[in-house]
Each structure stands twice: as structure tokens, then as C-alpha cells.
Amino acid sequence: MRRRKYIYFFGGPKTEGRKELTNLLGGKGANLAEMARLGIPVPPGFTITTDVCTYYYDHEGNYPRGFKQDFEKHIARVEKTMQAGFGDSENPLLVSVRSGARISMPGMMDTILNLGLNDKSVRGLINKTGNERFVYDSYRRFIQMYANVVMRVEYHEFENILHKKKKILGIEEDSQLDPRALQDIIRLYKARVKKLTKKEVPQDPEEQLWGAVGAVFASWNNDRAVSYREIHKIPHGWGTAVNVQTMVFGNMGASSGTGVCFSRNPSTGENIFYGDFLINAQGEDVVSGIRTPGSITKKRGKEKGKGSLEELMPRLYKRLHSTVARLERHYKDLQDVEFTIQKGELWILQTRSGKRTPEASVKIAVDMVREKLISRREALLRLDPYQVEKLLHPTFNVGSERQVLAKGLPASPGAAVGRVVFTPERAEELASEEEKVILVRIMTSPEDIRGMNSAEGILTQVGGLTSHAALVSRGMGKCCVVGCSAVEVNYQKKEFRAGNVRVREGDTISLDGSTGEVMLGELELTPPQISKEFYSVLEWADEERVLGVRTNADTPKQARLARDFGAEGVGLARTEHMFFEEDRIDDFRAMILAEDEKKRMTWLERIYRLQKQDFTDIFKEMEGKEVTIRLLDPPLHEFLPEDAKDRNRLAKKLRLTPSKVKEKIHSTEEQNPMLGHRGVRLGITHPEIYDMQARAILEAAVVLLKKRKKIFPEIMLPLVATLEEFEFIHERIVKLARDIQKRHRIKIPYKIGTMIEIPRAALIADQLASTSQFFSFGTNDLTQTTFGISRDDIGSFLPAYTEHFIFKDDPFSTIDEQGVGELIKIAVAKARKVRPNIKIGICGEHGGDPKTIEFCHKVGLDYVSASPFRVPIARLAAAQAAIRENSKEI
């Protein structure tokens, strides 16, 4: 059997690795090898494979047989290639030792630079660089780094020594230390290490190297790295590779330098070479910001002639430019490249796919398709739907400084600036005076809707990502921060406190719905811009996707907006929000509290006329497409006023005493309203309400059908748990529809279906499918009942759950595939067995979540329904799911 290859050499034509070996060599190692293979100048070195790491962990820190010989052979090979010697006092070879996992884990594992420095080789390096201060400082830092990483000496031990020395010398900055002082410090460092560990920092470079490699492997399992992997779901078994690479120096005078560049502008996406550069400097100088870097390319106008690479070293600039262009063509993606120029020689140290803004990611993807660099499908897969979502909301300027007052949960993206108000009434009042306001509430309830609609943004003290405030805001596409527990709202005093800061009504704050941050004062806003490139992407997506995309819309305005964004119908129109309009809430309340059915019918008749108009308007906006309307769902208690003034008005209307009204309202209170008298249960105890709603839907359809409009109403029942519930209501509606059709002599192409939002409904989906013409998964309630967790009450234990990694994803944002997803699969399979062509969709908040959309595609749903602003995201995610599945099939 051929022995496994544990080490891969890179640098020049003898390079052994390539980019496809990422799993074995890590991302960094594979790309270094790939570049070397392309003839791009890469400082030579070698990569120890992840297999060695795995072996190391499986065998208590031992290495595989034969590894030692391999290792020594490769050191010799690098020495030979560089014509330099490890520990050489003339031309010493210095290397860096870095981790390199399959997926980048920035800053999580250990790195050692300048390895090979010892009391002898410092002299060689001084010869080479002519910079004594730099060399001793590098040696000091090497000792500190090595002792810390390999020998576990705590960092502060060295800080103390350094601090004392500076005090004695009366200086403040490290950079003021001269070579003598540095040599003293080196001595003190060594003594301290000896005292603490009874060992010395090895002088033998090979011993140094063994220590460093072991330490990098060990750092794969340090606490930081383990947590990072848990958060990012990276398997612990992957292990890391180790890259041992020749050091090159950009600080060897005026013909040296270092920089970072991008093949295109990562901020705008423009196809322009772009980057920063510092002459006579090391990489960390560019990153640390101590010196302001120059540009790579020549600046136009004022900035012209400020010492760009293009001007200072035109030959090297051309070489760099063509190298980066070549890398981009090769990798077919925006490249983020690190380079160093050592005495007029260009070295490429790293290349990787560049991070970019949402705008840039769309533009680059579309441009690359036009440049025939990638296919449309590749372009679609490149886009991160979670990132792209940000394009659809105004944002704060990236540059502007922020003074963060408090941080809550980012419930609905976007940015908002306005004056603080604490009541929905005040919000409406100020909004009518053209004032921009932020509505701040402890939590919101359906009564606040109009106030929320008037506000620029909403901030709540309590509630999770699927609280009322969050749901409604996302539906409105309005910026919202919820569960901001650092804020203490006091309605009486009309103020909130955040730490020591008191914010009163009328003060201006800024909300960032993408980060959850709350800032005092007014931050500058950038309005959302939907580029023509984005429209192209969405068109391509429509060609690929199998899933339909509908919208959750409660108003004609939302329906129109969603249709503009490409919605192919309404998946969920909630009828209850309509009841909160000023002109009807009191009629609705009177209906609820009516003493008998006769009185109730009078109020219902008034509401009927308004609802018929609502439905007519929505149908009009969605002409030619299906509109699913859900009958009344929330507990009646939610509609009743808590405010004494409202109660008294209602008492007058009902000709009852205020105390009687109060008593009646009290009697509708429930222990667990989520599991109480709501949904279809209301339809069974108050069939007249559902009758009224069904009649309003069907009569609205008739109005438009008579005008030859194409109308497809779908009536949906909420919270169904048994076939008997569904059939009880179904029978009534069918009878009603028969009468209406007969009376108008017109056929209404209506359907009746059910939500699946209770575990039992999923488990008896076959029974339900025998009568129900369509299903829609209400994954908010389904998640609550499947987990037995109320989203309103999760706040008290969610922090502990997050801390202990009990939830990997928030199950209220991304579908829980093992539990809720299993129920969905069961329901789909059972339903299709009985009614093979039954239309099945999803209309919970999850319908706009890309990961959930992929799941919906896989289990074969017919459509997802998302809030208007998430419709484009859903189109993209649905396309990606289809492409990924097809590419698996091939």
C-alpha cells in the first residue's frame, strides 16, 4: 500500500497541491498551491494536511509514522529553493506557521511569525535588512509569541516587562525603543520564560518549528475555536492544515512595500482594480491603520499624485494588475489579494474570494455573466439571499459614526430616524403633521397597528423576533427593533431610560433594524436602490425556480407592492387587521360583546359591508391570481379595549354600564390565549362571524366577476385540529356559496382549504385532504406547538439556550427540520396520498427565510408566501434551491 502523503510542497513548478484539495490542505494552503501552479510568485513553503491533524487528535498528540522524515525533507527543500538556511547567520530562512481550515476561522487559531530567528540568525537578518531596530523588535515579538502560543506563558508577563522598561526609559510608545533597549528586553523575556517554565525558548529553528506545528494543531480545540465551530456549524472532526511558508518583508526600503487589493470594487461592484498600498512597510502596518495607506491605482483630480503604486512602481503595478486579473479569471470571482514587494520583487501571499456589499455582490454577479465568466446559474448561486435582503431597505451610511445607546433584536431590517413617541395616537398625530416618529412601546398589540403604520420605525422593550411588533413590521417593511431589554419604558413619565441616559418624548433617535442598534440623535440615511442588475437576477431566478412565490398581504397597498416585487398571488390575507381601522373597531367590539345573536347580527351586517369592500380592493390588485383569505383567527379578547375611555365609549354604544362592559371584557381573558378560544374555534362557537366573512369574500368576488375580472378567492380556516371542525365550517360555506351563485347566476371559482398549524392537523392530513382543497402551513403556530414554546415568553430562557447552544438556529426564523419539518413531511405525504394534486404552501414568517425555502423546495411544496419585502428574496432562494437540486441530480 502506498503511504499516505502528509505534506504538500508549494512554490514554483514543483508545487504539489491544487485548489481542489481544500479539504486536505485547507483554504489557504490550496490557494497558495494553486497560485504557484499558475506560475504566480508565491513565497515557497509546504502544507501539512488536515489528515495529520486528525491523526494527532486520534493518537494523543503523536504524529503518523514517517511524518518526521517527510517534515525534515520539506524543510530542506524550502531551504534549497530559497537558497537560505534555517538559523543561518548570513542568509537566514524565516518562516511563518499558520493554521488553515477548510473554511476560514479568522483569528480563532494560533499563528507564529518570523520563526527561525535566534541569537545567530538575527545578525543575518540585520545584514539583509540593514534595519537593526526592526530585527530586534521582530525577535522580541517572536519570543513573546512563541512562549505564549507554544509554552503557555501568559501574555501579561511580557507586557509587564515592556511596561517597566518604558517607565525606566521615560518613554511612552513601543516605537521609541532603540535596539539596545530591545536587546535588554529580549534578555528579560528569556529569563522570565526560563523562570516560569524551567525551559528556554528553543534556539534550534527545527525545534521551534516542531513546537509551532504542535501548537497550531492544539489550537484547533481551544475554547474560542470550538465555540466558533459550534456557532458556524463546522464539524469538529475536520481538523486544520498547517502552512509553513517563507517570510518575505515589505519593509526593506523604498523598493519594498505591501498591500491588499481587489480585482473589482467590493463596495460598488464596479469592474475597477482597487486596493491599498504602503511603501516600506509590513502587512500589519496596512491593517493596523497607523499609517494611512496610499492607493494602488492613480487617483484622479485632487488626490492625484499622492504616491500610488501605479505611479511609484509602474512595472510592478502592471504585473500585480495582470496577476490579479488572471486570478479573477481563474477563480471566476472577485479576488481579495495580499501581496508584498521585497526589494523590487512581487510576492503574492494570499488570494481568496472577496467579501462585498449586497450592491456589489449583485452587480459583480450580473457583470460576470455578461462577461461570460460565469453562467446565470452560477451567478444565482453566488448571491446570499440573507445579504441581498438588505438591498430592499434604507440603511445608514456605512461610514457614519454611531453612539449605540442600547441593542435589541433586529426584527425588521432597514434604518429609521424620528422623534420618540410612546402611544400609537401620538404617533398618528405627529405623523399627520409630517413629523417623522419612532414608536416606542413595551410591546405592541393589534390596537397599535395604525400608530405603527404612521411611524418610521418601532422599538419594543420586550418580545422576540416573531412577536406582534416584529411580524407586523416585517409585513409593513418597516424598520423594527424588539426585545430591547436595556431600554426601560415608562409610559406615565413619557420617557425611556437606557443605562444612565433618559430619552423623553420628542427626542430624536435612530434605529438600525439590521443590527438591532438604537442610537441617540439623527444618523444619515441611504434610501434603498433596486438596481437594474437586481431585476436581471430576479428574472433569471424566475426561469429556474419551481416553487411559486406568493405574498402575505392584509391591505390592497401591500398586495400592490408585493405584485410589483413579483408576487404570484396572496398566500395569506389576515382579515383581523382590517378590523382595527378607526371606522370599524367599535362596531367589531360591539359585535363581540352583543348580548344575543340578534344584536350581534346587526353589528355584523355593518362590518360585512366594510369587509366586502376590503376584499374587492385586494382582489382588484391581484386580478388573475389566487388570493387566500384566512378567516378570523385571534382570540376575541385581543380586540377589546383596556383603556377606560374606550370602554366607556363602547358601553354607551352598547347601552350597557361601563362596569358591565368591564366585566364582560374580563370574562374573555384566558390563561393561555395562544391555546385558547381562537381560530376555527371561534367559527364553531360564533358561526355567524365566519358566515359573514365568507359572504363578504364571495360577494366581493361576484362584484368583480360581473365586470369580467378574473378572480380566484381561496377561503382558509385557521387552527384546525380535527376533521370535524373543518367539515362543520366547510358545509356552511359551501351552502352559502351555492345560494350566492344561484342568486347571481354566476359561477365563483372559489376554493376552501385549511391552515396546518397544529401538530394534530399535520398528523391527520390525509383525513383533512379528503375535504380540504388546499393546505397552507402556518409555521409560526406550528413551531410554537411542536416545541411547546410561546414566542411571547421565550425571552426569559432564550439567553441561556443560546449560551449553551441548545438552539442552533432560531426556530422561529428558520424552520426546525427535525421537528416541525418532520411534521410537514408527514402531512405532505399523507395529503398527497389522498389528493395527489392538492396545492400546499407555507404562509408563516418562515416563508421568507431562504433556508426554509430550500426545505420547502425539497419537500415539494407548491409555493411559499412571504411578506412583500421578502418576495424578491424568496424568488432568489427558490431558484437556488432548484439549481442545487438539479446539480445534485447530474
Added chain:
Amino acid sequence: MRRRKYIYFFGGPKTEGRKELTNLLGGKGANLAEMARLGIPVPPGFTITTDVCTYYYDHEGNYPRGFKQDFEKHIARVEKTMQAGFGDSENPLLVSVRSGARISMPGMMDTILNLGLNDKSVRGLINKTGNERFVYDSYRRFIQMYANVVMRVEYHEFENILHKKKKILGIEEDSQLDPRALQDIIRLYKARVKKLTKKEVPQDPEEQLWGAVGAVFASWNNDRAVSYREIHKIPHGWGTAVNVQTMVFGNMGASSGTGVCFSRNPSTGENIFYGDFLINAQGEDVVSGIRTPGSITKKRGKEKGKGSLEELMPRLYKRLHSTVARLERHYKDLQDVEFTIQKGELWILQTRSGKRTPEASVKIAVDMVREKLISRREALLRLDPYQVEKLLHPTFNVGSERQVLAKGLPASPGAAVGRVVFTPERAEELASEEEKVILVRIMTSPEDIRGMNSAEGILTQVGGLTSHAALVSRGMGKCCVVGCSAVEVNYQKKEFRAGNVRVREGDTISLDGSTGEVMLGELELTPPQISKEFYSVLEWADEERVLGVRTNADTPKQARLARDFGAEGVGLARTEHMFFEEDRIDDFRAMILAEDEKKRMTWLERIYRLQKQDFTDIFKEMEGKEVTIRLLDPPLHEFLPEDAKDRNRLAKKLRLTPSKVKEKIHSTEEQNPMLGHRGVRLGITHPEIYDMQARAILEAAVVLLKKRKKIFPEIMLPLVATLEEFEFIHERIVKLARDIQKRHRIKIPYKIGTMIEIPRAALIADQLASTSQFFSFGTNDLTQTTFGISRDDIGSFLPAYTEHFIFKDDPFSTIDEQGVGELIKIAVAKARKVRPNIKIGICGEHGGDPKTIEFCHKVGLDYVSASPFRVPIARLAAAQAAIRENSKEI
């Protein structure tokens, strides 16, 4: 092909039916045929099969081909057998036409008697009976019955005529009408029918018969019958048979009579012939209670010689006695027999299994085994566990009259009498003075437990069959009526109202926990008596059953009681009830509200000592058997005081201001506590509480293990929904146990397992089974989450659900097989795949429900756990399930 047989003749040796043909002939018809076949004198007649009924409904009221000829042939056959003629003026044949379904539906369908009477045959009957008044009255009643049942003339039409006639004659009773008056009435009846229907009551007996048969078939689908079938789950497709039988008359003088008798005493079960008898009377006279019937057998003592059948007609008595004894031997069950003696000739009109009291049913079953009439298995199957449960609770005397004040839900069987109190404190106070009290509350909470324990019975205004009050009462075996909405409790005034009645503190009421009735005053009680026969039955049951039977017990007292009743371990010990003892509730509250972990640990340490003692005591009672202890489950809020006095005491203890305590309590309130911060979620946010409990369990075990007692503690986590939750706690307990075992140098045979009470837990049972050593289905919560219904809030819509037959069984009493049961099946299958020998039980309230127990047996659970008083029932039900399954296999 042989034509189907539509009609079966009975009477004498040519009888065609037999008892096995119940589905075809109905219960009544099959038993008549069986008796005739045995040579027992049965008035001859014939049965029209249920097939004809089905045909009738499938063919719009038409009869099958050839039926008419058959029908006529059978009429002729009866005429020949009786040597009488239909409509004959000398010796007329009269028949009854009655329905007869597979299962008796008493009073639901129509019956016509004395069919064959017409203007001619009345004379024949007068000749035969010599009783002109009787004959005309029969004819009058026949016309009234026929016109009503067949011709749909409303009953009151005849009542009017009768009423007017009596007014004219100045008489009050029907019996005062002489033959002339009756003849007048007959004329008036006929005229009225003619006027209303334009038809006449047919004179032709054959035409009468056709009309009657059609009417009986039609009555299968009258509203009453349809509702009855829905309630009793009888399929609508079964149809009814029709029995046409010769009339015999017990009112033909001193040598005639009629009666009802039982082969044994149906009240006590004693093997003594028993029954009522009236000389010269018709069957309805016995039932109506107009005349007081005599006894069948000779009375001893005072009553002696009062005209029993034995004394009056010794020969016929002997014949009846031997006939009934023969029927019992033949049917191997207590027989309820109707007979008529017509001019010295005995006719048996009906035999069926007799209804009996719970005591009698046990005694009869055991006696019949001893008499070798039936096997032990047959005896076990005979007993209805729902009925037998009543044996374990005191009851009111059956005879005593009741004035029902209000009616609630029968939450826990038994009967209680006591003085009304409205607070648990007052209940304790009076109970300590040896006063019997009934605790009346709007609803109960865990704080009321001691008061509940002091009371004889509990009455609540709100709450369902699994509300706190119901659960705790059943656990205590205490009579309880819940959800009694007719009662309006006013704590301030210390009174409740029921309609116009006001009941004040101190007034005496009686509660019937088996019917839900509330009575004013003191009703007489019968204490529960567990007979030696019942013990025999339970021993036989233990030989048959496969399922283990454990108990839900929170105290040593309950554990001992359950063990006496045969419990084989504790399936659920709730630790939270222990916290409500006076000596610890405040420590527990202080622990909850502690400012930091250090202070919390101080309180926990005090609670620890008490809990360790609790567990030691329970373990002692259950030595040698497994004891499953569930760690803290309810939301902490439930433990905190609402009362200002309690709050102030707590504030003092905690050295906090009362307002601070109030604020802290307020902050633990939740929107949906059922779905909130409870169960294992508490264990994750407050691991120190679970640590304390686990330590108390394990250290208690050590105390007894050191005394060489056999102790098997099982630690159970509540409300687990994810593997991560379980493993987080599991790891801590395992570590704790390792330390304790090491310290004491003793091995504790403990197990750690989980409740399955959240749908998600059932769906990921395979994952959980990888770590969990046992499962216990918590079907209360599982039902709530699977249905999305809170048992506390079901009251507002349950009446409508019952009215519309949406729930067939109460899912909180009997397992919902389609939904909850499906999850149980999924969980069992998934768990056994991973851990084939995993022990799985059920510890919800359902564990004591016979139908649920049968389900548990079928899906292969290892045990059920029931409240102590339900343990015997569970043993019986488990045996029945095993026997039924085995008999299916054969």
C-alpha cells in the same frame, strides 16, 4: 343464485333464527328466535332483517324483489300457528310491530301495538277477553298510535279530543271513560285523521302492517335516533330489524298477569331469583308504577303472603324459575326477562343481559366462575372498568331524593358532604376542628393544596376535567366537581349563588363526583366497600396482563395506598407539590426571588434537606420497586404569593421592600405560562435547582442502600423538546452521581430518562433514546400541544364542540388515537430502533383510563401509571386488553 332470506320465522320448533344472527335480526329478534329454538314458549312471529332496512334506505323506501310474497307467506304462517285470523271477528290475530337494532336504542324508534284491530276484530277480542272497556281503549290507543307514527298526525290532536270529552262528561281520569264514551272518541279520532290527512286509518290489517313496517324503518333515521347513534358511536349504516309478534295479554282475568324478573339480584349480585309481578295487568302497568307490583318470590317476615307469584301460581312460578335459570345457563350471564301469563299460559316476551350495579357485576362474575359457568377470562371481560371504578369511592344512596342545585363536570368520582368554605385556610381551620368541609373556589392553584387535602370535596366554578382541581383531586381520590358555571362564587361576600339560591359559608352541601351534581343539604353516604370478590378479580387480572401498573404518587401516604391497591412502582412523583408544605413554601419562594446565585444556594440548601427526607420516605414505601421522580416542572410564578400578607412576610425574609417583591413577582408573569419558562427550561436557566433535586434523590437512595434496602430511583426530566436540553442536564446529573457514589463508596442503581410531552420530543425520540434510559409519555401536556388547546381555557368552546360532536371522546380523558396516539406510535417505533429494550410508560391522567390502557397495550408500552384509586382499574383494563388481543390472535 339463492335468493337472500329477508324474513325469519320464530315460535316453536320451526324457528329459523338464532342468537348468533344479532347483526341480521337485531338483539331482540335473535333472542326471541333463540328462546323459541330452546323450546321456551315465545309468542310466534317473524323478524324482518336489517338487510331489508339497508335496502329500504338505498332504494328510496322500496323493498327488495320477492319481499312482498315472503311477507304474506309469513303472516299466513303466524295465523296458522296461532290458529287465529288477521281481522277475524271471532278469534282475531293481533300483533306488535317493534324495531330491533343490533345494539339496544331504548325508546329511540317507533313501536305499534295491537295491530290487527279494526271495527270487526274488536268484537272478536271482546269475545276472547270479555272486557269491553279494555278492548275499546286498546282500539282508541291503536288509532292514536298508528295515525301518529305512520300518518304523522300530531299527538296533541288526539289529546284535545280526549280532553274535551272528559270535560263534557265531567270526569278526570282516562280510566273513568266507559265503553260508550270510548266508542265516541274512536269516531272523533277517525274523523280528525280523515280531515287532516284526507285518508283513513286502514281497516285492512295487512295494509296496517305494511304501514307499520315502513314507519319503523323510517324511524331509524328520526332526529332522536340519529343523535343517539352519534353519541353512542353506532354506525348509521347498520339499520334496524323489525319484529312482528303475536300479542299476548296479561289482563285477561285472575289467571293472567305480567312481570319482569332477573336470574340474580342485579343490585347485590346475590344468586337469588328476583323480580316484580302484577296479576291481571299489562306490561306497561308494571313499568308505569300506577299499581305497586308484587314480588315473584315468597317474601319472608312481615311482607309474607302479600300475593307473590310463588304463592299465587306455584306451578307457573316453578316453570318461570326453571326457564329463567335455563336462560342464564344458556347465555352465561345475568338475564333480565319479561313475561306474560295469558289465561294460565306462560309466555316469555324478551330476554337480555341485565344491567347491574358495580358491586353486583363483580360478585356475579366471580360467582359464575366458581359455578364453572364462565372462565376467569370471560369474567374479566364482563366487567366494565369505567363502572367498576365507582366501587372505590363512597357514593350517595341510590334511593335518596336529590334536589340538584347546579351541575358541573364530574372530575373525580365519589360523594362528599360538608360545610361550604371559600379559602384553603378556612378549610384547614375547620378540618382541624373535626368539621367536614367542601372547598368552593373559582378555580384552584397549587397554593390551595393543603386546603384541598383538608376538604371532603372540591367544587370549582371554572376549569375542565384536567384542570388543577381535577388532577389534584383524582390524585387524592377526593370527590370533585369542576367547571360548574351555574355557580357564581363571590369571595368577598363569602357566598355563592346558583340561580336564585344563595349559599353562604358554613351552609351544608352535597357533591356527587360521579355525576357532577351539587345538592343543598346533607345526603346520606355509602362508604366504599372492596369486596373479597373484587380482590379475586384483580388477582386474576394480574395473571393475564402484560402491561405493568405503577402509580402517580407525590407523598409517602399516596405511595402506600397505591401499593395496597397493587401498584408495582411509582411512575410519576411530582416534586413540586412537596414545596407547598407550610414549612418550606417560604424558603422555596425566597430561593426563586434570590438576588444572586449565592443567596439562592443558601435557600436551596434548606430545601435540599427537606426534599431528601421526602424522597427517603417515598423510597421506603416503595422498597424493591422503581420510583420515577420528575424534577421541578411548573412555572416559578405559580409558587409566588398573590396575597399581600404573604408578600410582605416574604419581603421581610428576603430583606427587600414589599414593592420590590411585588415587582419581582410581576416580572415572572407570562402571556402563556403553559408554553413558557417551565420544565427542563428551568433546569437550564437555574441548573442549581435541578442539581439540588438530583442530589436529594441520590443521597436519599444512599441512606437506604446503606441499610441494605433495595432502591431504584429514576430521575425524569420534564418538557424536553430537544436532545441538547436533555444532554445538558444529563451530563450534570451523571457527574453529580459519580461524585456521590465515589464519596459513599456505593453503587446507586439509578436511571435518567425523559418525559415525552411535547410533539417535538416524540418526533426526535430516536435521538433522545440514544441517551435517555426510559421514556414516560406525559399525555396531558402532549394532548394540549398536539391539539393546541389549553385545558384551562377549553371551557369557553367545549360546549359548542360537544353539541356539534366535534370531540367524540374528551381528549383529556381518553387518548386521542389519531393525533396524540400517532405521535406515541412514532416515538415508540423510533426509540426502540435505537434502544430496543428502552422502558416506556405513560404517566398522564390518561394512564388510568381503560380505553387508553388498551391503546397502551396495543402499542407495546411497558407500563401505565395511574393515580392510586385508579390502580385497580388499570390492572383490570390491562388484563382485558391482553385477553382481547390473544383472542384475536387465535
